[in-house]
Amino acid sequence: MKGKFTDEQDEEKRISLLRYWTIRYLVTLVIGLTIIGFVTGIIIRQSTLNKNLAIDRYLAEEVAARMLDQIVGTDIPTDGDAELFYNRQKLLELSGSPSIYVVDTNGSILMENRSKDHLNISSFSQKLISSNKEVRKLKNIDGKDYYLVKRPIALNDSVLGWIVVIQSEEELTAVDQEYKLLFLMVISAALLGWAAIYILSRRLLKPIENVAKAAKQVEAGNYDIELNEKVKEQEVYDLVHSFKEMAYKLEQLESIRAELLAGVTHELKTPVTSISGLLQAVNDEVVTGEEAKEFLAISLQETNRLQKMVSDLLDFNSFAANAIPVNKKPIYIGESLKEMVYQWSLIQDNVPIEVTIDKPDEDIEIYTDVLRLQQILLNLLNNARQAIQGKGKITITICLADAHWVAIDFQDNGPGIPAAEQDLIFERFYRGEEKKYKVRGLGLGLPFSKMLARAMGGDLKLKESSQDGTIFTITLPFDD
Template sequence: QQLHQAATQELNRHLAKNLVDDKRIVHDGSIDIKAMKKTFMEYMSINPSIEIYYLDLTGKILSYSADPGQVKRDTISLLPIRKFLEGKVMLPLLGDDPRSHHAQKTFSVTPLPDKITPEGYLYVVLRGEDLTQAEQAQSQQYILSLIAPGLLGSLSLGLLIGLFLFRRVSLRLRNLQEKVTAFAESGYQQPQLLQHRADRNPGDEITELDNRFNQMSQHIAGQWSALKQQDQLRREMIASISHDLRTPLASAQGYLETLSLKADTLTDKEKSQYLSIAIKQTRRLQTLIDQLFELVKLEARDTEITFEAFSILELVYDVVSKFSLKARQKNIQLIVDEHAQDIQVTADIGLIERVLDNLIDNALQYTPANGKIWLEVTAEENQKTRVSVNDQGKGIAHGERQLIFERFHRADNPQRSSTGHAGLGLAIVKKIIELHQQKIWVDSEPGQGSRFSFTLSAIK
C-alpha cells in the first residue's frame, strides 16, 4: 500500500501547481477567487477522486471543493506542507485529511500566488474520501465475489454433514426407542441390551442415555425377579405357616375330641396323658405364634435397641445355666469352653440373650444323645468379639448354609421334621444381629456338626 501511495504522490507531485497554471487561478500576481471557485466546481464533477482546498498561511481552510458539511477539520497541519515544498522528503508523505478527524492521505500543494510572496496554499488531497469509499465498496464486492462460492460450498457441505449427523442420531434414537418398546412388551422383565459398536462415541449423550437405560432395565428386571421370588417365598411361607399351625392345632383338637367323646371309657391315666399332650401342642402353637410376631416386628424395625456395656461371658453362663436342665434331660453335655474370654461388649443385652437362646435351642434339637454343645468367646481384630455355638449334629449341606437363616426354611435333616420346627428361630437371630450391624455365619460339614458364630462390638 505504501508503494502505491508513493507512486501516486510522485505522479501527481505538481498537480496543485498545474491547476493554478491551467485554470489561471493567479492573475497578474494576485489570486483570482472567481477562477478558484470555478475550478472547485469543475473538479467536483470531472475528477471526484481529488479534493481541493484553499488554505491561509496558518493552515486554516478558507474554501474547498467538497459538499457543505463534509469537511470536519478547520485547520490543516503545515508541517507536512513545508516538508513537501522543500522537496527533500521520501514519499509517500501524508497530510491531514480535512474530511476526517484523524485520517491522513497523500497530497499535492503549491503556494498562492507564488513562492516568494505567498498568501496561502492550494492543497489537493490525491485520494479523496469519495474515492476511498468507492474503493472500499468495490473491495467489498470483490471479496464477496471471491468468498461467495466458498461460502455456498461450505453451507452445502455443512448441510450434508448436518443431514448425515441427523440421520445417524435419529437412527440411534430409533434403535433406543425399539429397545424401550421391546422391554415394555416383555412386561419389563427382559432387558433388550444392544451390543456396543466400535464407532460409537462412548462419551456422547445418546450412548450415556443408552447405558442408563440398560442399567435401569436391568434394575427393573431384577426387581421383577425379586418380586417373583418374594411372591414364591410368600406362598411357601403361607404353606409353611399353615402346616406348622395346623399340626399342633390338629393334634390338640384330636386329643381333646377323644377326651370329650370317650370320657366315660378312658382311665384317669389316659385322660391325664391326653390332656398333657394337648397342652404341649397348644404351647408349641403359642411358641410358633410368638416367634412369628417377633420376626414381623424385627423385620418392620419396630424393635428399639438399647445399647449398654456388659460382660458377654457372664451372659453366656447365664443362658447355659437356663438350658442345663433341658440338656441333661436329653443326655447332652452343655458347657462353656474353658478358654472363653471375659470381654466387655456394647449391645442390647435382652436381644443378645434371645440370640443365644435360639442358637442353643437349635443346637439341642440337632445334637443326638451323648453329644456335646460348647460355647466360645474370642477377641477378634478391629474391636470385635466372636461368640460361637458348636454342636455335634449331622451338619448342614453346603447349599443350605446361606438359606438356613431364611424364615420358614427347612434344612434337609430328618431331625428337623420330627421337631416340627418352622425355621423361625434362626431367622430371628439373623434379624437381631443385622439390627446391631454385625455379622452372623455358619461353618458346617455334613456329618461333622455345625458352628454358628456372630460378632459384637467390644469396648476398648
C-alpha cells in the first residue's frame, strides 16, 4: 500500500514532455531576451546621449560663430537677435528645448533663450566657466540631472565670452520610439522562439509517445506492435528501430521459453519414466536373472544421464551468479590443447573424426584457467561430433589476434548452422530445429562456454557458418 501511494505521488509530480520543455524554454527565452533588451536599452540610451551632446556642442559652436558677427570691438552685445537661438535649434532639429546662454568671462549672463521649465540661473561661477571641460554633468539639481556644454566666443585668440547650452539628461536620452521598437522585437522573438520549440517538441513527442504505448503493450504480453520508422531524426529512428527489434526478440524468446520449458520437462521426465518402469519390472520380478541385471544397468545409465543434466543446470545457474571460481595460471596454449584433444579422443569409441591442431612454430604462453578452457573445448568438440554425424574433420588453429590477444579458431566440416538460428545459438536452453529431435540435452553447452570464456577475460563467438562447415573463435588475453 505504501509503495502504491508513493507511485501515485510520483505520478502527480510528472508533467508531459511538451509542457516541460516549452515552459522551461519560454522562461529561459524570456530571461535571456530581457537581459539582452536591458543591455540593448542601455546601449541605445548611451548612444542617444552621446549623439545629442554632440549636437549641443555643434549648436554652441554655431551660436558662437554667429555672435562674432554681432560684436563691435571687443564687447558682446546684450540685445542681440533672439531669433538666432531659435533658428539654430530649428535648423539642427534638436531633441527637446535646450537653454542657451551667452556669458561673459566673469560668468554673467548677457543673453539667454531659456524655457520656463529649465533651470533659473542668474550667473555662472568663475570655476565652472574657466574649466577645461567642454561638457559637464550637473547632478541632482532640483531633482534632475543636467548636462552643460560650453564653447568660447574667441576673437584673435582672445576669449570674449562663452556660449553655454544646458539640457536635462531626460531630454538628451529620450528614445521612446526606439524603446517601443525594441520591446516589440523582444516580444516577437519570444513568441517566435516559443512557437518554434512548441512545434519541434510536438514533432519529437509523437514517436516517443508511440514507443511508450508500445512498451505498455509489450508489458501486457503483446509483442505484435506497429511503429512508424519513417522519421528523419537519426536518434528518434534509432529509438524506434531498436524498440521494434527488442519487441521482436522478446517475442522470439517468449516462444523459445515456452518451447524450451516443454523440452526441458520432457528431457528430465524421460529418464525418470524409464528408471521408474525398469525398477518396477525388477521389483515385481517381471524380469529375473541376467535380464534383471541388464534392467538395473540401464537404470543406472539413465540415472547418470539425469544427474548430468541436473549438474549442467546447477553449474550454469551457479556460474551465472558468479559463484564458480576461475583460477588462472600460465600455460602453453598449443601443448595444452593437444593434451585436451587427446583425452577427448580416448572416450569416443572409434568415431571417424580427424582432429588437427595448427599452431605457430613457437608455442604461445598465456595466463588462463586450463580447466575452464578444457570445458569450452570439450563442448565444441562434442557439438562438432554431433553435427558431423560420421566421418569428418575438425581443425583447431591458434594465432595472434594482436599484441594483447590470442585467437583459437575451431572449424568443422559439418552441415553448418541455419542462418535463422545463428543469432540464437548462445541463448540459454536454445536448441536448433534439427538438433532438438536428434540429440538429447538442455541447450546449455554454448551459453555456458561463452560465460566461461568471458569469465577468463575473453569471449566465444560464431565467426561464420555455411554448408561447408562452422567456425567458432575463442579469444583469450595473454595476461590477467
